[in-house]
Amino acid sequence: MKPLSPTDQLFLWLEKRQQPMHVGGLQIFSFPEDAPDDYVARLAEQLRKDTEVTAPFNLRLDSRLAQPVWVHDEHLDLEHHFRFEALPTPGRIRELLAFVSAEHSHLMDRERPLWEFHLIEGLGDRQFAVYVKVHHSLVDGISAMRMTQKMLSTDPSKRNMPPVWDMSVRQGRGGDRSSPSLWQSISHLLGESGKQLGTVPTVARELLRSVNQARKDPVYNSMFHAPRSILNRKITGSRRFAAQSYCLKRIKAVCHANDATVNDVVTAMCASALRTYLMNLDALPEKPLIAMVPVSLRKYQKPGEDQAEGNQVGVILANLHTDEHHAGERLKKIHQGMQEAKDRYAHMSPEEILNYTALTLAPAGFHLLTGMAPKWQTFNVVISNVPGPKETSYWNGAKLEGMYPVSIAMDRLALNMTVTSYNDQVEFGLVGCRRTLPSLQRMLDYLEDGLVELEQDMAS
Amino acid sequence: MKPLSPTDQLFLWLEKRQQPMHVGGLQIFSFPEDAPDDYVARLAEQLRKDTEVTAPFNLRLDSRLAQPVWVHDEHLDLEHHFRFEALPTPGRIRELLAFVSAEHSHLMDRERPLWEFHLIEGLGDRQFAVYVKVHHSLVDGISAMRMTQKMLSTDPSKRNMPPVWDMSVRQGRGGDRSSPSLWQSISHLLGESGKQLGTVPTVARELLRSVNQARKDPVYNSMFHAPRSILNRKITGSRRFAAQSYCLKRIKAVCHANDATVNDVVTAMCASALRTYLMNLDALPEKPLIAMVPVSLRKYQKPGEDQAEGNQVGVILANLHTDEHHAGERLKKIHQGMQEAKDRYAHMSPEEILNYTALTLAPAGFHLLTGMAPKWQTFNVVISNVPGPKETSYWNGAKLEGMYPVSIAMDRLALNMTVTSYNDQVEFGLVGCRRTLPSLQRMLDYLEDGLVELEQDMAS
Numbered sequence: 030m031k032p033l034s035p036t037d038q039l040f041l042w043l044e045k046r047q048q049p050m051h052v053g054g055l056q057i058f059s060f061p062e063d064a065p066d067d068y069v070a071r072l073a074e075q076l077r078k079d080t081e082v083t084a085p086f087n088l089r090l091d092s093r094l095a096q097p098v099w100v101h102d103e104h105l106d107l108e109h110h111f112r113f114e115a116l117p118t119p120g121r122i123r124e125l126l127a128f129v130s131a132e133h134s135h136l137m138d139r140e141r142p143l144w145e146f147h148l149i150e151g152l153g154d155r156q157f158a159v160y161v162k163v164h165h166s167l168v169d170g171i172s173a174m175r176m177t178q179k180m181l182s183t184d185p186s187k188r189n190m191p192p193v194w195d196m197s198v199r200q201g202r203g204g205d206r207s208s209p210s211l212w213q214s215i216s217h218l219l220g221e222s223g224k225q226l227g228t229v230p231t232v233a234r235e236l237l238r239s240v241n242q243a244r245k246d247p248v249y250n251s252m253f254h255a256p257r258s259i260l261n262r263k264i265t266g267s268r269r270f271a272a273q274s275y276c277l278k279r280i281k282a283v284c285h286a287n288d289a290t291v292n293d294v295v296t297a298m299c300a301s302a303l304r305t306y307l308m309n310l311d312a313l314p315e316k317p318l319i320a321m322v323p324v325s326l327r328k329y330q331k332p333g334e335d336q337a338e339g340n341q342v343g344v345i346l347a348n349l350h351t352d353e354h355h356a357g358e359r360l361k362k363i364h365q366g367m368q369e370a371k372d373r374y375a376h377m378s379p380e381e382i383l384n385y386t387a388l389t390l391a392p393a394g395f396h397l398l399t400g401m402a403p404k405w406q407t408f409n410v411v412i413s414n415v416p417g418p419k420e421t422s423y424w425n426g427a428k429l430e431g432m433y434p435v436s437i438a439m440d441r442l443a444l445n446m447t448v449t450s451y452n453d454q455v456e457f458g459l460v461g462c463r464r465t466l467p468s469l470q471r472m473l474d475y476l477e478d479g480l481v482e483l484e485q486d487m488a489s
Numbered sequence: 490m491k492p493l494s495p496t497d498q499l500f501l502w503l504e505k506r507q508q509p510m511h512v513g514g515l516q517i518f519s520f521p522e523d524a525p526d527d528y529v530a531r532l533a534e535q536l537r538k539d540t541e542v543t544a545p546f547n548l549r550l551d552s553r554l555a556q557p558v559w560v561h562d563e564h565l566d567l568e569h570h571f572r573f574e575a576l577p578t579p580g581r582i583r584e585l586l587a588f589v590s591a592e593h594s595h596l597m598d599r600e601r602p603l604w605e606f607h608l609i610e611g612l613g614d615r616q617f618a619v620y621v622k623v624h625h626s627l628v629d630g631i632s633a634m635r636m637t638q639k640m641l642s643t644d645p646s647k648r649n650m651p652p653v654w655d656m657s658v659r660q661g662r663g664g665d666r667s668s669p670s671l672w673q674s675i676s677h678l679l680g681e682s683g684k685q686l687g688t689v690p691t692v693a694r695e696l697l698r699s700v701n702q703a704r705k706d707p708v709y710n711s712m713f714h715a716p717r718s719i720l721n722r723k724i725t726g727s728r729r730f731a732a733q734s735y736c737l738k739r740i741k742a743v744c745h746a747n748d749a750t751v752n753d754v755v756t757a758m759c760a761s762a763l764r765t766y767l768m769n770l771d772a773l774p775e776k777p778l779i780a781m782v783p784v785s786l787r788k789y790q791k792p793g794e795d796q797a798e799g800n801q802v803g804v805i806l807a808n809l810h811t812d813e814h815h816a817g818e819r820l821k822k823i824h825q826g827m828q829e830a831k832d833r834y835a836h837m838s839p840e841e842i843l844n845y846t847a848l849t850l851a852p853a854g855f856h857l858l859t860g861m862a863p864k865w866q867t868f869n870v871v872i873s874n875v876p877g878p879k880e881t882s883y884w885n886g887a888k889l890e891g892m893y894p895v896s897i898a899m900d901r902l903a904l905n906m907t908v909t910s911y912n913d914q915v916e917f918g919l920v921g922c923r924r925t926l927p928s929l930q931r932m933l934d935y936l937e938d939g940l941v942e943l944e945q946d947m948a949s
Contacts, residue, residue, distance in 0.1 A: 070578035118530035140725035265600035
């Protein structure tokens with residue numbers, strides 16, 4: 030029996046019929062060279078026998094004295110969690126994305142350990158896919174990525190590698206975090222009160238008071254300037270997932286020519302895609318969109334300084350300059366803004382950073398806690414970057430071709446753009462509400478267009 | 490805009506995360522003789538183009554003055570409702586049932602019309618399947634069956650037949666009903682108060698009072714004798730669906746030898762399967778299980794009598810005699826009990842029938858309305874029989890090989906056994922809570938064993 034942390038409780042508490050709070054990961058593998066045509070079916074047979082389920086995958090929710098706790102599931106039914114499935118003809122990436130979109134929309138059964146592992150056959154070119162879905166209360170995005178990496182090896186000849194549910198995960202939530210999440214930040218924001226979610230109205234009132242005070246302060250005043258947009262409407266329960274890999278070399282060439290970072294160029298690609306997407310819907314706000322970009326603050330700490338967990342979390346409010354029509358100019362401005370934000374952090378004390386982060390997230394937090402939309406909006410979209418494996422990886426000889434994060438869409442934050450890196454690729458995973466954001470998959474083309482524009486600008 | 494009837498509201502109101510209130514139907518078709526190997530993919534292509542969506546499939550929920558209403562969905566997204574999917578290798582019935590089990594466990598998105606049409610390829614022997622899922626508030630089981638039949642034709646050469654979502658359904662809920670449902674009965678039970686579900690505590694209190702009075706009455710006293718069993722526990726959110734066809738000729742031979750009806754033999758098969766299943770789990774109650782069997786009361790009315798809707802609904806509490814180890818004896822006793830119940834109805838006035846039905850359902854209704862389990866249980870399981878097409882049917886030249894109802898499991902009614910008829914087959918569809926009732930699929934073998942036992946008894 031293990032009580033849930035306040036952050037973990039938050040995910041259960043925020044979950045609604047139309048707002049599931051699980052995260053996912055999609056991986057595409059190639060068959061090993063010598064594999065038979067029915068390789069995936071054989072793999073499924075083998076995985077089905079792997080009934081050794083280790084923590085946290087053997088834990089289910091229960092309650093003790095009205096507090097949620099994790100308990101060992103005595104009746105674990107692997108068939109419920111491990112699912113062997115297939116794509117319909119013609120088995121393209123399009124069918125895979127439709128499959129993940131539908132699965133990612135479904136709530137999980139709270140009576141059981143909150144995870145599912147989908148092994149997917151029927152993809153062309155001797156490839157198969159794995160889609161893993163884990164409730165955010167059980168594991169966060171970073172830990173999930175780490176678990177996946179633990180499942181993999183750089184050795185293509187290695188066999189008898191267990192699936193993700195059958196390995197002891199030594200690094201829990203308290204472990205090293207190279208990238209913070211929105212959730213840790215919200216948890217900090219709630220502070221001590223957040224430890225008892227029963228006091229939510231009080232927390233929300235305090236939040237509202239401090240935000241209103243801060244808005245009078247010219248230092249923070251600039252933060253409340255995100256425009257209204259369709260990205261910030263209430264969502265429905267069905268999701269669209271779109272994912273694609275982009276060549277890291279191409280992105281690095283643009284970085285080099287513009288003296289920008291990979292993150293700057295990725296952010297500029299997102300800005301360009303959002304601009305085109307909203308323009309086509311005749312819904313681009315006049316004022317530029319603002320993205321919330323979680324960043325690690327480790328590097329801004331002086332040596333010897335206290336490394337309390339709070340110090341590791343920060344967010345940058347990145348102005349996406351979607352009002353600027355010239356792609357090269359847009360990148361320059363984005364780079365400049367990101368740089369200024371980083372410089373600002375470098376000169377802030379840990380307490381100032383915490384205050385700043387809390388206030389950035391306040392409107393979203395206030396809305397999440399109360400269901401009421403505040404009059405101010407600090408950001409329109411979340412763009413987050415999670416580091417992935419740097420070398421070509423294998424699972425039982427099957428080469429990992431691509432891995433894509435599948436994150437969470439929420440009321441008033443209908444789109445999540447999560448980016449990860451793998452080998453020589455930058456992998457985008459977009460999750461959105463299917464009704465609020467129609468034809469979200471077009472954004473993949475617009476991301477490519479955004480990169481092409483920057484390449485053309487570089488050449489000219 | 491069309492307000493929801495009280496019964497329809499009931500389904501929305503009863504729906505919980507672990508208790509979805511949709512019904513389904515699974516159909517298995519053979520390819521037309523001249524069909525190419527990629528027949529199902531071509532069919533999917535064709536269906537995708539059929540964007541003409543007729544009522545009730547174009548209606549979504551909304552609310553007006555705090556009352557739920559159906560409104561026309563202006564943004565209907567066919568891709569959300571029509572899904573082309575595939576079974577994993579080896580594509581047996583087992584994989585199909587696992588697929589339907591998982592899909593039937595998922596809640597539907599209330600922001601959209603509450604239906605899904607799954608076209609499923611990858612079944613062996615040049616077959617494919619269709620699984621249709623409709624919320625019970627939009628359509629009841631009988632209407633669903635009728636819609637399906639409307640989609641079909643007895644003419645194998647007929648083509649250009651539209652899918653179920655593209656046809657005007659003239660018969661709504663008020664139409665002719667050849668078989669009543671549990672729901673109509675519960676709706677009657679709620680009576681006038683049921684028309685405003687806001688008064689639920691009052692209804693529950695009234696219910697409790699009249700039941701307690703009735704229990705003192707020797708006439709009704711016999712009704713409260715169902716034993717406790719694992720079938721009557723709280724359920725979780727995941728379902729197991731099991732389905733199989735049994736030869737009508739074999740069943741009719743048993744009928745003939747025992748002077749029993751098809752329904753008697755079907756009930757005896759269920760009794761036998763339940764007995765074996767519970768014995769193997771060491772959970773067979775000493776006292777016999779009681780099944781609630783909805784019946785049409787039309788035939789018990791005298792000519793010229795008022796045909797108010799209430800008169801059409803009745804339930805038989807069938808003693809399944811699961812304490813009797815001899816199969817032939819069990820069938821005799823079941824037949825006798827069913828006959829007595831029918832005779833009793835024949836001598837009852839419409840008011841008496843309504844009272845009797847209401848009291849039969851009272852404990853289930855009380856539990857559904859209050860979430861509290863009453864001390865008394867009138868039945869353990871629902872066994873319902875829905876008439877299906879009598880002739881071989883086709884859809885665009887594809888022969889219908891089998892059709893299986895997929896009904897609803899509920900708290901304290903963890904198993905639903907619905908039977909339908911098609912051509913020369915009797916089709917069983919079992920839906921149960923996956924955790925409360927482990928390895929439910931074994932019940933299919935036990936049904937067959939039950940039939941074999943009766944055949945052997947007949948031969949001896």
